[in-house]
Amino acid sequence: MARAPVKDLVVVLPGIMGSRLADADGRPVWDVSGGALWAAVRTLGGSLKRLSLPKDLGDGHPGDGVAATGVLPSLHAIPGIWHPVDGYTALLDWLERAFTLSPPTPGTPGNLVAFPYDWRLSCRYNAGLLKDRTERELTRWRASAPDRQDARVVFVCHSMGGLVARYYTECLGGHEITRRVITLGTPHRGSVAALAHLANGLRKGWGPFGLDLSAFARSLPSLHQLVPDYACVKGPGGTLAYVRDLPGLPGVDPALLADAGAFHEGLRRAADRPVPTTLDAVAGVLQRTATTAEYTGGRLVPLWDIRDEDEGGDGTVPRLSARPANASRSGYGVGESHTSCEQHGSLQNNTGVREVLWRLLGQEPVFHRGPGGDGPVPLGVLAPPLLEPGEPYEVTVAVPPETPRHDEQLITADLCPDEGGPASSRSLRNLGDGRYTAAFPAPDPGGYRLAVWTAGHPEAPVTALTLVCGNGG
Template sequence: MARAQVTDLVVVVPGIMGSRLADADGRPVWDLSGAALWHGLRTLGGSLRALRLPKDTGDGHPGDGVVPVGLMPDVHAIPGIWHPVDGYTGLLGSLERSFTLTPGENLLPFPYDWRLSCRYSAERLKEAVDRRLEGWRASAPGRRDARVVLVCHSLGGLVARHYVERLGGHEVTRRVITLGTPHRGSLDALAHLVNGLRRGWGPFGLDLTDFARSLPSLHQLTPDYACVAGAGAGAGAGGLAYARDLPGLPGVDHGLLRDAAAFHADLRRAAAGRPSPTPLHAVTGIGQPTHTTAELTGDELVPLWLIDGVDELGDGTVPRLAARPANADGTGYQVDESHTPCEQHGSLQNNQGVRDALAGLLGREAPFHRDGERESVPLSVLAPPLLAPGVPYEVSVTVPSETRDHDGLHLTAELRPADGTEPPIRTVRPLGEGRYAVSFPAPSPGAYRLAVRVTDRPETTVTALSLVGGPDGE
């Protein structure tokens, strides 16, 4: 099939941890993925701790010589920072095959130092876009009116929005496409900051708590909505309080938390105040068990699934309510969900349905390879993002009661190691009332992709990513 014509500059902005980092001498300080992930993490722990930022970094750079050198190609994770995320090689390759997009010309992967404030990274994005767009427009008469399309995963969407809304990017940007961006934050980010590595992370032999708590970016990923219960005075409707209003909340840097709130408020006001906001298309993962609120018990934050008694689900990391920007002070600025795949956060950029939606947004009719006569089957998958050594890999699956034959589906689960070895495949057993379960024997240390689907219906696949630890001292 011929590649569809695109005359714009397409920029791919990855999420947190999604850029490879090197020191001033070119030595990798974060560049681990796939089969090398677990064993490399054990030896790289000291280097990661050395990446801790000084308290006064703010929106600047610490001057430690660390530079971004590329996008992560495969599954990557840092315990205590974020859940495992898939790489971006597949997404870039798909864009290049489907469109007249060429790396080095009009396809620009944008790596950035994900430790730093989104404001700092947005400044670097502006420099990169200004430089590349000028050259692209000058390269042929038909490109003089080229604009920018930003394709962003997770944290990358916040970086792109600051560039567009606060740094003049709206003047050259045709549209912003976000994949699982926590526009209103993620409860998991707050839980990582408060709880550190105290709950279930010990087998990984890494304590990166102080490193995580030094990151402006991780604070900017915390919820921009009332989400904490059991916090005492100051709670609003439903007994929930904003994290930024809880001065006794342990673990967080309260200055960074207040600054994160100001960051989100500035984005809302800037977009709402413009007569014609830049189109923003929010691709939102749905149907997956997702922590949305939490209860503060002593100095521990206990994540909860419900908000106001409702389980809104999400992509397993970002609640559905947080995956698109909020209405700004009643101004009417609102962003609809452009596409809602039944998929998990770390795999959104490589989901086939998401790629089809991207094709439409970039100007090509989305390929049709699904049976429109068959009812969709939304699978909700709960699998461990991190697993201790020697522990069986337990998976639970839920099918909504309104789905036809929700108790009688034949489901298959495949646990594929990142090293490419043959994956074990299991039938997922029904438990009744739309609940299913499957167990794999304790996996070897490494990174894994779990794929759950209705057997012989690949379009129903939900992919969860996991990291399995090894024995201490291995």
């Protein structure tokens, strides 16, 4: 099939942890993915602890020689910092196959650029690097042919990458050359998951394996910039408070938190231009997602609801956060461009999301005439992002009550090692009232993908990602 024409420069930004990092001598300090993920995390655990950042770094670089060297190709995770996320080379390969996009090579300009970055650092710092790289590549691309002189930039951003791109376009002048910013599960208003990781540290049971990276996580400006920018901590009487109004909350650096608030406020003010940058926000929906929290018993306990409503999200980023608030905080700055029944770590590889990218890159949507029938059933999947040795793998699935025959579905789940070994398959047991469940024997250490689908629609699964730790050997 012929590739669809795209004249613009397309820049792909990964989320937090999605870029390889190497030290000044080129040795990897964060380059772990694939089926041997747990062993690699253990091997690099000491290196990651040494990557802790000094206090009062602000928007600078610590001068430790660490640099980003590429995007991660496969499942990656750091326990206690963020949930597992899939890689980005599959997305880049698809963009190159589907469109007239090609990466630059020495001496040859290209219009498909992967932008890895040191995800430890402030989004402001990385936005400055994005400005330099984008404007350099666009200048080369425009100069390479007469019909490219009016080319502009399209940013495709997963998770925190959307905050980096927005700061460049909204605050550093990038809107002048940008056609649109496409965000996939970006926590525009923050994520309770980030706050819980900071406040609680590594959950009990992992510390004995030498991987307590809590101090490392708490030194990161980037992770603080993912803390909710809305009232999310439940107090007496059910009132909700902003994190910044809770002095003494453990694990949160007050200076980094205040700076994160200023970062989000700056984005809101800058976006309030007469002609704002076109922003297309893709949100994952129907997955059970921590949206508020309550501090009790010395821990921050995530809660699913906000003001008695369970709005869901992508399992990591609440739906209310997947698009930004406007400058006055009276509503949303943009509408939802698309909602996908998918989990956060797999949005960039979801089939429905790719159909949205096809449209947003200026092409007519693919239309196939088929036998008709019902479309895929929306599924909310709850599966563990982290497992300890010997724990069985349990998955529960909910089908919304407004779905026809929501309590009569045939649902299958496949649990597959990330390195591509044989999958274990289970038919989910119907518990009634649209609830389904299955259990797998305790998996071996490593990374896993769980694909869940309804009968007749294996092409539209919901994908959950899991890291299984080792036994401490």
